[in-house]
Amino acid sequence: MRRLPGLDFLHARPGLAFALLAALLIALPFLVGSGLGNSWVRVLDFVLLYMLMAIGLNIVVGYAGLLDLGYIAFYALGAYVYAWLASPHFGLHLPFWVILPLGATFAGLFGVLLGTPVLRLRGDYLAIVTLGFGEIIRIFMNNLNAPFNLTNGPQGINLIDPVRIAGLSFAEPPRFLGLDLPPTYLYYYLFLAFTLLAIGVAMRLQDSRVGRAWAALREDEVAAAAMGINLRNTKLLAFAMGAVFGGVAGGLFAAFQGFISPESFSLWESILVLCMIVLGGMGNVAGALLGAALLTILPEALRYLGDLQRTVLGQVVVEPTDLRMLLFGVALVSMMLFRPTGLLSSRQHRREWAAEDGVAEQERASLYDSRA
Amino acid sequence: MTPLLSVQGVCKRFGGLAALEDVSLTVNDGEIYGLIGPNGAGKTTLFNCMTGLYSVSAGQVLLRGTAIQNRKPHEVVRRGFARTFQNIRLFANMTALENVMVGRHIRSRASVLGAVLRGRRTREEEAAVRARARELLDYVGLGGKGRLIAGHLAYGDQRRLEIARALATEPKLLALDEPVAGMNPVERQHMRELLLKLRHGGLSLLLIEHDVKLVMGLCDRVAVLDYGRKIAEGDTASVQRDPAVIAAYLGDGA
Numbered sequence: 058m059r060r061l062p063g064l065d066f067l068h069a070r071p072g073l074a075f076a077l078l079a080a081l082l083i084a085l086p087f088l089v090g091s092g093l094g095n096s097w098v099r100v101l102d103f104v105l106l107y108m109l110m111a112i113g114l115n116i117v118v119g120y121a122g123l124l125d126l127g128y129i130a131f132y133a134l135g136a137y138v139y140a141w142l143a144s145p146h147f148g149l150h151l152p153f154w155v156i157l158p159l160g161a162t163f164a165g166l167f168g169v170l171l172g173t174p175v176l177r178l179r180g181d182y183l184a185i186v187t188l189g190f191g192e193i194i195r196i197f198m199n200n201l202n203a204p205f206n207l208t209n210g211p212q213g214i215n216l217i218d219p220v221r222i223a224g225l226s227f228a229e230p231p232r233f234l235g236l237d238l239p240p241t242y243l244y245y246y247l248f249l250a251f252t253l254l255a256i257g258v259a260m261r262l263q264d265s266r267v268g269r270a271w272a273a274l275r276e277d278e279v280a281a282a283a284m285g286i287n288l289r290n291t292k293l294l295a296f297a298m299g300a301v302f303g304g305v306a307g308g309l310f311a312a313f314q315g316f317i318s319p320e321s322f323s324l325w326e327s328i329l330v331l332c333m334i335v336l337g338g339m340g341n342v343a344g345a346l347l348g349a350a351l352l353t354i355l356p357e358a359l360r361y362l363g364d365l366q367r368t369v370l371g372q373v374v375v376e377p378t379d380l381r382m383l384l385f386g387v388a389l390v391s392m393m394l395f396r397p398t399g400l401l402s403s404r405q406h407r408r409e410w411a412a413e414d415g416v417a418e419q420e421r422a423s424l425y426d427s428r429a
Numbered sequence: 430m431t432p433l434l435s436v437q438g439v440c441k442r443f444g445g446l447a448a449l450e451d452v453s454l455t456v457n458d459g460e461i462y463g464l465i466g467p468n469g470a471g472k473t474t475l476f477n478c479m480t481g482l483y484s485v486s487a488g489q490v491l492l493r494g495t496a497i498q499n500r501k502p503h504e505v506v507r508r509g510f511a512r513t514f515q516n517i518r519l520f521a522n523m524t525a526l527e528n529v530m531v532g533r534h535i536r537s538r539a540s541v542l543g544a545v546l547r548g549r550r551t552r553e554e555e556a557a558v559r560a561r562a563r564e565l566l567d568y569v570g571l572g573g574k575g576r577l578i579a580g581h582l583a584y585g586d587q588r589r590l591e592i593a594r595a596l597a598t599e600p601k602l603l604a605l606d607e608p609v610a611g612m613n614p615v616e617r618q619h620m621r622e623l624l625l626k627l628r629h630g631g632l633s634l635l636l637i638e639h640d641v642k643l644v645m646g647l648c649d650r651v652a653v654l655d656y657g658r659k660i661a662e663g664d665t666a667s668v669q670r671d672p673a674v675i676a677a678y679l680g681d682g683a
Contacts, residue, residue, distance in 0.1 A: 258545050265544030266537055266555070273520050273531045280518035282502035283480065283511070285535030285598050294541065408522040408578060 086245045097357070098241040102313060104353045105248035106306050111333045111345035112255045113302025118331065119340035119406070120263060121295035122275030124184040126327055127171070127191025131300040133198060133322035134167055135160040135307025137208060140317050143218040146209060153220045157308045164304025165297040167194075172296035176289055179278075191327050198319040213318025220247060220312045227312075244313050251309065255302060259342050262298070271295055272405065332385070336392055338399025340406040347401055356381045431494040433458050433602055433633050434479075434510070439488035439498070441471075441478050441657075448474045449657045451488070456602065461624065461634045463648035463665075465641070467677060470654040472637045473515055476604055480512045481505040492602070507535050511600035513591040515607045515637070521580030525571060525590050528579050529562035532597025565593040569623060585616035589623065596627075603627065604635040609643055621647060645669065653677065 067074040090098045110132060117125045138160035142151045175186050202210030219228035219240065227243045262268050270291045273281040282288050311317050329352060337348025363377040392399070398407045434456040441449040449471045456462045464472050477483040479490050481502035490498040497505050520528050537558050543551040566575050569589040574582065579590060588608055595603055608624070609617045621643060628634060638644045644651060645665045653661040653668060655677040661668050668674055 261545050261547060262541065265547075265551075266534065266539040266558070267541055267544050269527065269531050270534055272523060272527075273534075276520040276522060277518050279482065279502075280514070280520065281531070283482070283506065283514075283518075284532050284594065285503045285506035286531070287501070287503045298541065405522045408580070 082249060083246075086242045090239075090242070095239060095241060098239070098245060100354060100357045102241055102244050102248055104350050105245070105252045106310055106313075107330065107333060107349040107353050108252050108346050109248070109255050109306040109309070110303055110330045111337070111349040112252075112259045112342060113299045113306070114330050115334045115340065115342065115345040116259060116262065116271075116302070117295050117299035119334055119345070119403075120268060120275070121271040121292065123292060123295060124180065124187070125296070125299065126184045126188035126324075126331065127194070128187075128299065128303055128330055129322045129324070129327040130171075130191045130194035131164040131168060131303030132307040132310065132326070133194055133319075134164045134300075135304030136311040136317045136321070137198065137214070137307075138163050138304070139308040139311035140214040140217050141207075143312070144214055145216050146214045150218055153222060153312065157305060160308040161301045161304040164300040164307065168297040168300025169293050171300075172293040176292055188324065188327070191322075191324060195319050195322050195324075198322070208319070211319060213316060213320070215316050217311050217315045217317065219315065220244070220309075222247075244309075248309060248313075251305060255305075256342055256346070259302075263340075263342070267291075267294065332389065334399075336388065336399060338402030338406070340403040341399070341401055344399050344401035344403070348399070352385075355384070359384070430458075431491075432456065433460075433493060434635070435489075435491040435494075436475075436479065437489040437491065439475065439478055439490060440486045441474055441483060442486045447657055449478065449485075452654070452657070452659050453488075454652050454659065454662065456633055456635055458633055459628065459631065460649045461628055461636060461647055463644040463651040464635065464637045464654065465639070465644055465651060466654035469656075470677075471657040472654055473606055474657075475654070476512060476606055476635075476637065479505075480510065480604065503535065506598050506600070509599065509601035510604070511595035511598045511602075512604040513588070513595055513606055513608065515610065517587050517591055519579040519587055519590060519594070521578070523579055524575060525566060525577050525579050525582065526559070526562050526575035528590055528594050529565050529575075529597050530558050532565075532594040533558040533561060534598075536597070536599055562593075562597060565596050566590075568596070568626075569593040570619065585612050585619070588612070588620065592623070592627075600632065602633045602635060604637075606637045607639065608636070609638065609640055617643065 067077070086098045086101060089101055110128070113131075114125065114128045117123050117128070139156050141147055142149050142156045142159065143153075144150075171187065171190050175183055178186055198208045199211055201207040208214070219226055221227065227240050227247075270281070270286045273284065273286055274288065274291055278288060310321075333348035333352050334345045335348070336351060337346065338344025359377045359381050362375075362380060363373050366373050366375070432455045436452060436454045439449055439452045440447065452471075452475060454462070464475065466472055474483065478485045478498065481497070481500050481504065485498045488498065489496055492505075492508050492510050495508065497508060497510065520531060523531070537554050539551045539554055563572075563575060566572055569592055571586060571589055571593060574586065579587065582590060592603075592605070592608070605624075609620050612620065617640065624634060624636075624647060636644065636648060648665055650663060651665050651668045652659055653671070653674050660673045660677060661671040663671075
């Protein structure tokens with residue numbers, strides 16, 4: 058763990074650090090809500106959702122080294138499963154705890170389904186096929202309103218049930234200890250619980266037999282196979298695990314929004330999540346979290362620039378949304394120049410980046426036979 | 430008793446090029462078997478065909494009577510046939526210890542669920558994997574270097590690490606592709622001692638090597654490949670006198 062300057066006293070007392078962190082995380086929506094308004098608590102909720110996705114994609118891209126540009130498809134599948142099973146669309150209203158595992162499993166199955174045909178592909182080719190997969194799922198969602206109305210097409214599915222846990226509906230929250238708990242606050246705590254769980258799962262996976270196999274696969278497929286690692290199963294497992302995280306995040310998203318449509322699952326979203334882990338640092342859970350936080354909060358913060366222009370200049374000269382893209386571009390280009398392994402990269406990834414051998418890559422291509 | 434390894438009539442063609450033509454050989458238990466031949470003779474191709482990296486065009490590779498040709502590499506390793514590579518293929522950015530721990534993959538079982546829940550069985554297995562990896566590092570003479578990055582190790586140490594990693598899979602037969610290539614005489618001597626120690630421990634070795642002195646001093650039997658064909662086989666002394674071998678190495682006029 059890196060030492061933070063000025064916080065040395067916390068390193069000596071891990072218990073105190075833990076208690077402070079927990080208190081901060083619990084108080085965060087109240088602090089943000091009273092300081093910046095309820096809309097920022099909503100932003101906070103989205104930060105957590107993107108963190109979940111970033112952790113999941115990090116398993117595929119960061120751990121196993123499989124570049125996946127269609128990750129948002131699993132988020133979409135999780136969201137649609139939730140919508141199908143808990144909305145007037147089919148008249149089903151199953152409980153939250155039943156749907157979420159179903160959605161995760163469904164997304165995981167599609168992870169395997171995507172993984173199987175792309176087992177032989179690497180690098181650029183893999184990226185292109187996964188990109189296509191992401192688009193196919195979105196286009197299906199857009200068009201499956203006929204002959205049988207599965208997805209309600211571009212209109213999307215509305216009136217999705219809010220989360221209800223132990224009789225407590227998140228839509229009509231009670232007063233609690235004299236405090237008003239708006240839905241965004243409740244979802245914050247729910248998402249926080251899932252994110253913490255995901256962090257634990259991802260970190261344990263990384264430091265295990267499975268995590269070592271993924272790392273070996275990323276470093277040298279041929280050597281990994283020669284060490285007895287089943288390439289097919291190991292790759293499919295990475296795809297499935299990543300997809301499960303995406304599916305869970307999608308289900309939570311559907312319940313939170315109450316409405317989903319194919320529009321929410323565009324290619325841009327896949328790229329955004331990938332940017333998060335690239336910016337934060339690949340192969341590192343902390344990096345994925347930081348990247349997700351930065352890339353969710355920054356665009357929202359940029360909205361203030363519009364107000365600022367109005368007060369100072371009397372009109373909006375540059376649209377904040379245009380500025381968003383510009384800043385994204387600048388941020389990523391400067392990342393590549395100054396910190397190519399991300400803000401908080403794993404040690405192993407930094408070494409991989411520093412290694413000067415494209416030679417290994419060429420050998421791999423020439424030595425490995427055409428069959429996978 | 431069925432021989433440990435029996436290669437029968439293996440052919441490998443890349444398009445029109447016949448890299449291996451009807452190669453047969455047998456490796457017995459406890460033997461150090463040398464595979465020599467000029468550059469491009471097909472030695473590494475044969476290794477790749479045996480260990481599942483290449484499919485064979487014809488012929489059979491039997492490991493203790495079971496066909497392993499056209500099997501996936503990981504299945505070959507599981508059956509007890511491990512290998513090293515001519516151009517060292519370590520996981521260069523992992524530590525030496527982690528490299529060997531990867532080699533324990535097939536001899537351990539923890540699944541995703543085990544990894545996440547980290548129950549007692551998983552923790553015990555993980556500790557055993559780590560302990561065994563340390564032992565193997567000691568065994569090949571890399572004790573105390575476990576925490577170093579594999580890619581930063583000295584060349585000779587990298588070769589040893591590759592052997593330790595292969596040993597972690599618990600092979601009965603270990604195929605070594607030019608284990609002393611690029612080594613200085615002292616390192617060669619150490620490697621030679623290590624190979625003898627391996628054989629003493631009951632392991633059979635299949636050795637591709639250019640260093641004739643090492644091959645002749647170490648191997649029980651030798652096969653010579655030239656242009657994808659086996660041109661000679663036998664004990665080292667007879668192979669050295671074989672006119673076909675002399676012709677292959679020195680040209681027909683010699």
